[in-house]
Amino acid sequence: MSKLGFRFLDGKIYARNIQRWARAARMAATTDLSLLRRQRSRARLLKMHLDRLIHTADERLALPKVGSTSFPKPHNADWSWRPELWRGSLPTPGLSSVQTKSMLGDEVTLFHDCKFSELTLRQLRNLREEDLAPYGLRLDVFKFDGSFLSLVVDLPDAGVKGLKRSHLVRMDAIVEMEKPLEIFARLNIRHGPNTEQIVRELPLSEENIRVEFDLAYSNMNEKRVERAWIDLIFEGPQMNQVILRDLTFSRRPRAHL
Known part of the structure; x- marks a missing residue:
């Protein structure tokens, strides 16, 4: 039988099954109890498979695509990166009563000095059409x-390798808040026994939340750079909800004057 014939037959069987289950649903109030019990068992088994299919389909077909690394970056960028938490599903999607130094994934750590933690962290699925990050x-x-609350994102080796004082490091974010607060981004670069720190306040009132760290104004020893990380520091965070829809990083050599 041709492929067209198979498609036609499959469509006929599907339509017949839909009609059969629709009729069973309409008549459930008067159906003999022994038959109704068998129908219920079959419906539950069918529902289990349908729910699994729908869940997987929603996950795969929802925008944006899981694993996406697409985002706007400078045309001359020599490195760009979206952390794993914003790229794909984590084995542990959330934490409650989060203790200091707790990690969500392998790259994000929460630090605070609360005596009693009333903090929660949760990865969520981005479903808005305008979102480029899957999570x-x-x-x-x-x-x-x-007295302090900060979210630390460890930069990968690729972002540290070849880092020079001629580089501009850029961070882009999409942030939602229940009520206004201040967020600061601090770039930390460990070089030998020293750590260089550059702080920028996120322009939360602007449409594009972007900060740049110009390493030309640092005292970084290019030959001894070991690691780098970003602190996101939240000022006055109590009774608030903050959603980081996306967080991306890139670097580029600054233009020669």
Whole structure:
């Protein structure tokens, strides 16, 4: 039988099954109980497979695509990166009563000095058409009795290798908040026994939330760079919810004057 014939037959069987289950649903109020019991068992088994199919299909077909590394970057960038938390599903999607130094994934760590933690971290699926990152991060803060709260993102070796004082390091973010607060980004570069730090405040009132770190104004020893990380520092975070829909990094050589 031709492929067209198979498609036609498959469509006929599907339509017949839909009609049969629709009729069973309409008559359920008066169906003999022994028959209704068999129909219920079959419907539950069918529903289990259908729910699994729908869940997987929603995950795969939803925008944006899981694993996406696509985002706007400078045309002359020699490195760009979206952390794993914003790229794909984590084995542990969330934490509650988060203790300091707790990690979500392999690259993101939460630091605070609260005596009693009323903090939660959760990875969430981005489904908005305008989102480029497949996943986002939600931080819920209830009562906050500490003096600092920061989210640390470790930069990979590829972002550190070949790092020079002639580089501009850029961070782009999409941030949502329940109520206004200040967020600072601090770039930390460990070179030998020293750590260079550059702090920028995120322009949360602007449409494009972007900060750049110009390493020309640092005292970084290019030959001794070991690792780098970003601190996202939240000022006055109590009774607030912050969603980081996306977080990306890139670097490029600054133009020669």
